Amino acid sequence: MPPKVRISRDEIIAGALSLVRKEGTASLNARNIAGVLGCSTQPVFSNFSTMEELKNAVLDKAGAIYDGYLKREVASGEYPAYKASGMAYIRFADEEKELFKLLFMRDRSGEPYDTEKENWQVACRTVQEYLGVTAECAERFHMEMWALVHGIAVMLATNYLKLDWERISDMMSDVFLSLKNRYQEG
Numbered sequence: 001m002p003p004k005v006r007i008s009r010d011e012i013i014a015g016a017l018s019l020v021r022k023e024g025t026a027s028l029n030a031r032n033i034a035g036v037l038g039c040s041t042q043p044v045f046s047n048f049s050t051m052e053e054l055k056n057a058v059l060d061k062a063g064a065i066y067d068g069y070l071k072r073e074v075a076s077g078e079y080p081a082y083k084a085s086g087m088a089y090i091r092f093a094d095e096e097k098e099l100f101k102l103l104f105m106r107d108r109s110g111e112p113y114d115t116e117k118e119n120w121q122v123a124c125r126t127v128q129e130y131l132g133v134t135a136e137c138a139e140r141f142h143m144e145m146w147a148l149v150h151g152i153a154v155m156l157a158t159n160y161l162k163l164d165w166e167r168i169s170d171m172m173s174d175v176f177l178s179l180k181n182r183y184q185e186g
Contacts (some may be wrong), residue, residue, distance in 0.1 A: 007043040009057075016058045017099075025102050028055060062099045066092050070119075079169070082126050085119075086149040086172055087165075093153035100157045104150070137183050148175050 015036040019027050030041040030051060037043070048054040066088075073088035074081050093100040120142070128138035152168060155161040163171075 007037055007039055007047075009047040011037065012044055012047055012054070013057050013061050016054060017061055020058065020062075020102055021096070021098050024098050025106065028058065030054075059102065062096075062103050065096065065099060066103060069096075082123065082130070083169075083172055083176070085123065086145065087169065089149055090153045090156060090168055093157040097157045097159075100153065105154065105157065131180060131184055133183050141179050141183050144179055145172075145176060148172065 012033060016028060016033050019032055019036050023032075028051075030044045033044055033054075034041045044054065048057070069088040069092040070085055073079070073084040073091065076084070078084070079087055093104075124135065124138045124142050127133070127141050128135055131138065131141070133141070148171070152163065152171070156163070
């Protein structure tokens, strides 16, 4: 009898990620993942107690891919760090549409609000230091910028609108400068 092929936890996560990229989050189930891997569902449930555990692992992996976008965009030096983080978010939405939807366009009730997360707090501190405003003003400023960035990202992720990168950059600069003037004037 031939030896059983062992499919690792990482291979299952990679297969699930590939499935989401091609077919969206609705396709994420044990049978479809097994189909991608060319095996039965047994290895899926041998490596993960529940589908929820597997979905969380896929979320973590998608989050790591997004973090790579952030790091690359900031490291490129093409934009100041604050703007680079917005551009990375939008680029991720455009290039990884289904992973963007998985991370940022799902029901997130019951999860901590973004203001409790480190990236949000770093962005608000950056705004506060750059503009010399209170923490409350910096958070309002960032929320308004975030609404623009998320809106552009959603339009690209859903193929509602296609914008070139220069136009996106200009839109972000226009809103940033308008908000800067408003908040610095008090």
